[in-house]
Structures are given as structure tokens and as C-alpha cells.
Amino acid sequence: MKLRTHHPAAPYLFMLPALAVLGVFLIGSAAQVVYYSIGSYNPFTDTYEFVGGANYARLMGDGVFWRALANAFLYLLVTPVLIVLSLVCALIVDSRVKGSPLLRLLFFLPVVTPTIVAAVAWRLLLNEESGLLNVVLTALGLPGANWLTTHPFTLISAMLVTLWKGFGFYMMVFLAALVAVPRELKEAAAIDGAGRMGTFLNVTLPTLRPTIVLVSIISSISALKVFDELFVTVRGVPPEQQTVVPLVYSLAFERNDFGLACAAGLTLFVVILAFSLLNLWITRRAGGRDA
Amino acid sequence: MLERRPGWWIAAIYATALVVVALAVGPAIWLVLGAFQPAGGDVGDPVSSLVLGVEGDGADRQRATLENFGAAWGGGDLARPLINSVIVTAARTTLGVLLAALAAYPLARMSFAGRRILFLVILATTMIPEQVIVVPMFKIASGLGLFDSLAGAVIPFAVSAFGVFLCMQAFEQVPHELEEAARMDGASTLRIWWNVMLPLSAPTLATLALFSIIGAWSDLLWPLVILQSESNFTLPVKINEMLGLFSTNPRVAYAASVLALLPIIAFFLIMQRWLRPSLFAGAVKG
Numbered sequence: 001m002k003l004r005t006h007h008p009a010a011p012y013l014f015m016l017p018a019l020a021v022l023g024v025f026l027i028g029s030a031a032q033v034v035y036y037s038i039g040s041y042n043p044f045t046d047t048y049e050f051v052g053g054a055n056y057a058r059l060m061g062d063g064v065f066w067r068a069l070a071n072a073f074l075y076l077l078v079t080p081v082l083i084v085l086s087l088v089c090a091l092i093v094d095s096r097v098k099g100s101p102l103l104r105l106l107f108f109l110p111v112v113t114p115t116i117v118a119a120v121a122w123r124l125l126l127n128e129e130s131g132l133l134n135v136v137l138t139a140l141g142l143p144g145a146n147w148l149t150t151h152p153f154t155l156i157s158a159m160l161v162t163l164w165k166g167f168g169f170y171m172m173v174f175l176a177a178l179v180a181v182p183r184e185l186k187e188a189a190a191i192d193g194a195g196r197m198g199t200f201l202n203v204t205l206p207t208l209r210p211t212i213v214l215v216s217i218i219s220s221i222s223a224l225k226v227f228d229e230l231f232v233t234v235r236g237v238p239p240e241q242q243t244v245v246p247l248v249y250s251l252a253f254e255r256n257d258f259g260l261a262c263a264a265g266l267t268l269f270v271v272i273l274a275f276s277l278l279n280l281w282i283t284r285r286a287g288g289r290d291a
Numbered sequence: 292m293l294e295r296r297p298g299w300w301i302a303a304i305y306a307t308a309l310v311v312v313a314l315a316v317g318p319a320i321w322l323v324l325g326a327f328q329p330a331g332g333d334v335g336d337p338v339s340s341l342v343l344g345v346e347g348d349g350a351d352r353q354r355a356t357l358e359n360f361g362a363a364w365g366g367g368d369l370a371r372p373l374i375n376s377v378i379v380t381a382a383r384t385t386l387g388v389l390l391a392a393l394a395a396y397p398l399a400r401m402s403f404a405g406r407r408i409l410f411l412v413i414l415a416t417t418m419i420p421e422q423v424i425v426v427p428m429f430k431i432a433s434g435l436g437l438f439d440s441l442a443g444a445v446i447p448f449a450v451s452a453f454g455v456f457l458c459m460q461a462f463e464q465v466p467h468e469l470e471e472a473a474r475m476d477g478a479s480t481l482r483i484w485w486n487v488m489l490p491l492s493a494p495t496l497a498t499l500a501l502f503s504i505i506g507a508w509s510d511l512l513w514p515l516v517i518l519q520s521e522s523n524f525t526l527p528v529k530i531n532e533m534l535g536l537f538s539t540n541p542r543v544a545y546a547a548s549v550l551a552l553l554p555i556i557a558f559f560l561i562m563q564r565w566l567r568p569s570l571f572a573g574a575v576k577g
């Protein structure tokens with residue numbers, strides 16, 4: 001028998017503030033997304049009318065939504081680049097060359113930078129007349145691009161900001177995993193005459209597999225629901241050239257169409273959920289174990 | 292060291308590192324230079340005009356100027372958003388750490404009816420993307436009188452499931468004997484939480500605070516939605532507005548961006564020893 005160690009109400013009182021905030025704002029909002037998505041709400045008169053699946057029908061018949069969704073999937077291209085870049089950075093820091101703590105710090109600076117500041121900085125580099133990128137492209141005899149105004153370059157521009165902001169974070173995740181790679185295994189491989197590449201491919205990479213899966217799922221989910229980078233970096237670009245969350249924002253707060261906005265948001269949620277499950281299923285099948 | 296590494300290998304590591312460092316800090320340096328560039332002239336190329344002095348046909352090197360900062364501070368009236376950002380960030384972080392640590396204690400250390408279901412409820416909130424629920428959250432917050440107030444920017448995100456899980460992991464490491472010893476001495480549950488659990492979990496709490504500060508300082512979407520009057524804007528919302536307002540001289544927005552960047556970088560450099568990779572494993576899994 002365990003002694004009674006605390007007042008019976010204590011656990012609930014401890015949890016009350018956190019549960020109240022999460023319950024009211026997160027769970028409450030999640031429930032209401034469904035409610036608004038099947039109704040027509042007028043924010044000016046504060047009236048709500050049930051319309052069933054009408055919003056979803058409008059959404060599916062709307063080319064803008066499909067283009068935004070397609071763009072969100074295009075945005076997934078950041079994931080493989082992010083994985084390679086952050087893994088390379090983690091390996092550099094983990095190699096313990098002189099100055100690697102400083103390198104870790106510098107690689108992490110973009111993560112600390114507020115997204116809007118990052119976007120403003122990249123707008124400078126991507127400026128169509130005098131930004132560094134176009135200047136370099138022209139100097140190389142290549143055509144410059146309208147990075148801030150023309151689809152799909154606008155998407156690429158926002159993706160650059162996402163990459164820049166993100167790789168330091170995922171580097172940390174990989175660093176945590178690299179600590180877990182057993183030294184004895186690496187030594188054994190080295191003794192067996194495996195080269196540096198052989199050791200990496202046969203020892204390090206398999207140990208990192210679950211982390212790679214994890215990073216790919218997490219970064220894919222955040223790519224599908226991107227907002228800040230697009231909203232600021234390529235500001236003013238019409239919603240159909242952006243992704244779903246900027247479209248939700250524009251529908252709700254520029255066109256005051258709460259019903260359609262919530263239907264779009266909920267559809268995105270289902271897509272994200274399906275995508276994560278699929279991702280998990282494929283990697284499980286391919287790997288056969290772990291993950 | 293595991294093995295001797297040939298010189299070319301070390302050189303290759305440094306060469307790669309150098310490229311990534313340039314990519315990591317280059318854009319920020321570009322922005323800082325751009326903020327010192329006088330109005331007029333090409334936007335986007337601070338180096339050739341400001342540093343190298345090759346702007347135009349043999350034109351003089353531009354002098355770095357503080358006028359953008361003056362315009363941003365005076366005309367843009369940045370003092371208010373700066374204070375608002377500090378208030379919102381501090382409040383979100385303090386509440387975030389306290390509420391998470393409170394909720395985590397029973398989950399980590401007590402047995403009570405509903406423990407599992409409450410844990411699952413908190414876990415479920417990690418599945419809900421903020422971006423998807425921003426519209427009804429705006430309605431709920433407004434209904435509670437939080438529209439266009441700093442409290443409105445703070446309270447809906449005053450705690451995160453991630454924070455709760457991080458604290459749970461830390462509390463589970465605290466030796467049971469310490470808790471029991473304190474109880475023998477007649478300490479109340481709240482007292483044990485405050486005097487035993489929190490101090491022994493200080494590194495985790497510091498890391499959680501660091502994450503929270505970085506996130507709250509940068510947050511754009513929610514403050515943009517819930518704040519309406521100029522006097523309540525946080526820095527990111529203000530800069531977003533300046534990008535439209537001062538579009539004839541975007542350098543004013545660059546100067547404001549530099550002012551938003553410096554405090555968080557300075558803070559991060561002071562706090563960076565709490566940035567431990569081991570906690571990132573929990574961060575993404577939680």
C-alpha cells in the first residue's frame with residue numbers, strides 16, 4: 001500500500017491553469033473550426049447560419065484553393081534540403097574540430113532571428129534589380145529572376161527563408177542523436193578497415209535513421225502549414241500563388257469569409273494528418289523496424 | 292580522438308563550415324549594412340556602395356548614416372512596440388514555464404484518477420496546428436474581451452504541451468528520496484514543488500524559457516490577428532506595417548528590423564549555455 005502523499009485535490013489544482021488555457025483556446029478553437037466550417041458567419045452582425053457542406057463545396061470548386069494546396073506540396077521540397085544541410089552541419093560540429101562550439105553557435109543564429117527580420121534580410125538579397133542573387137546570376141551570364149513577384153520564384157524565395165531559419169534547429173536534433181552512435185561500433189568498423197565513408201554509411205547513418213524520419217515528418221508538417229515566411233518575404237503576392245495558411249488568413253481577415261476560411265483550414269489539417277500517417281507508414285515499410 | 296585525421300579532411304570540414312557560416316550570418320550582415328545606407332540609390336546592394344564604394348560611375352563611396360534609425364525610432368515610433376514585445380515575451384515565458392511546471396508535477400509524480408486521460412488530452416493538443424485554428428481562436432479570445440490587448444497576445448499561448456512534457460522529463464529525474472525527506476519535514480505539496488522540484492530542474496526550465504523567449508519574440512501571425520491599435524503592436528507586427536507604410540524608403544524598416552534583431556541575439560549569446568542538444572531530442576518528440 002502506498003501512503004497517501006498529497007491532498008486528493010492537489011493533482012487537479014496543479015493542472016487546472018494549463019488545462020484551462022489549452023482547453024479553452026486550443027481544444028475549444030479546434031472544435032469551433034468544425035462549427036464555423038459548416039456555417040455561414042457574418043462577423044459584422046454576429047449571426048450564424050447552418051449551411052451544411054456548402055463551404056466545402058465552394059472550396060472544392062475553387063481553383064484558388066487547389067493551387068494553394070499544390071503550392072503547399074511544392075513547398076515540401078524544403079524537407080530533403082533541410083535534412084541534408086542540417087545533417088552536414090551536425091557532422092561538422094560533431095567532428096570536434098577546433099572551434100566547433102563556435103560553429104554550433106553561428107549555425108544556430110538564424111533560428112534565433114525573428115522570422116520577419118529574416119524575411120526582410122532575404123528581401124534585400126532577392127531584390128530584383130540590385131539584390132546580390134540577381135547580381136551574381138547576371139555576372140555569371142545567367143538571367144536573373146523576379147524572386148519577389150513572379151510565381152514560382154516567389155515560392156522558392158520563401159523556401160530559402162524557411163531553410164535558413166530551420167537548419168540550425170534540426171542540426172541540434174541530429175547532434176542529440178549523434179551522441180547516441182556507439183563509439184565502439186565506429187571503432188570496430190575502423191579496425192575492420194572501413195573507410196570514413198564506409199563507417200558513415202554502415203554505422204552512423206543506420207543509427208540516425210529514426211531521427212531522419214522524425215525530422216522529415218516534423219519539417220514536412222511545418223512546410224505544409226507555412227505562413228510567416230510567405231506572408232512577409234513575398235508580400236502582396238495573390239493568395240493563389242501562396243500556400244493554404246496565407247489563403248486562410250486572407251479569406252478570414254481580408255474577405256471576412258470565416259466559413260470558407262475554416263473549411264480550408266480543416267481540409268489542410270486532414271491533409272497534414274493523412275500525409276504524416278502515410279509518411280510514417282512508408283518509412284516503417286521501407287525500414288521494417290525502428291522509426 | 293577516435294583516429295588520426297588527415298590534413299585534407301580537416302581542410303574540407305573547415306571549407307564546408309565556412310560556406311555554411313557565410314550563409315548563416317551573411318543575410319543578417321547584409322541587413323545591418325542596408326540599414327546604415329542613405330536613402331535613395333539601389334536597395335539591396337549595401338556592399339558595393341557602402342563598403343567597396345563602386346556605386347554608379349565612379350561616384351563617391353556612400354557615407355554610412357544613422358538617419359534610418361532616427362526615422363524608424365522617431366517617425367516609426369518604435370519605443371512602444373519594443374516595450375510591448377518585451378512585456379508579451381516576458382509574460383508568455385513566465386506563465387509558460389510556471390503553468391507547464393505546475394501541470395507536469397502531478398503527471399510525473401502523483402497517481403490520481405484521470406491521470407492518463409489528462410495526459411492524452413495534453414498530447415492531443417500537439418496535433419492541432421495554430422495556423423488552422425487561428426480564426427475561431429480569434430473569436431473565442433475576442434469573446435473573452437481579449438481583442439486588441441496585450442493580454443490577448445499572451446494568454447492563448449501561455450502554455451504549451453511541449454513545455455509540459457519537457458518539465459515531466461526533468462521531474463522524473465528528481466530522486467524520490469528528496470521529495471520524501473521534504474514531506475517528512477512537513478512541507479506541503481506546493482512547497483515541495485517550489486523548493487525541491489523546480490530548483491533541481493533548473494537547467495530544463497532555463498531551456499524551456501529560452502525556447503519560449505525566442506518563439507514569443509518572433510511570433511507574427513497571432514499578434515497580427517489579435518492586436519489592432521498601433522499602441523498595442525509588438526515589434527514584428529510593427530515592422531510588418533512599416534514594410535507597407537515606408538515602402539518609398541524601405542531602409543527605415545531595415546533599421547527597425549535591426550533593432551528587433553539585436554536584443555534577441557544579445558540575449559541568446561548570454562543564455563546560449565542552456566542550449567543543450569540533448570534537450571532537442573525531447574523537444575521534437577514531445
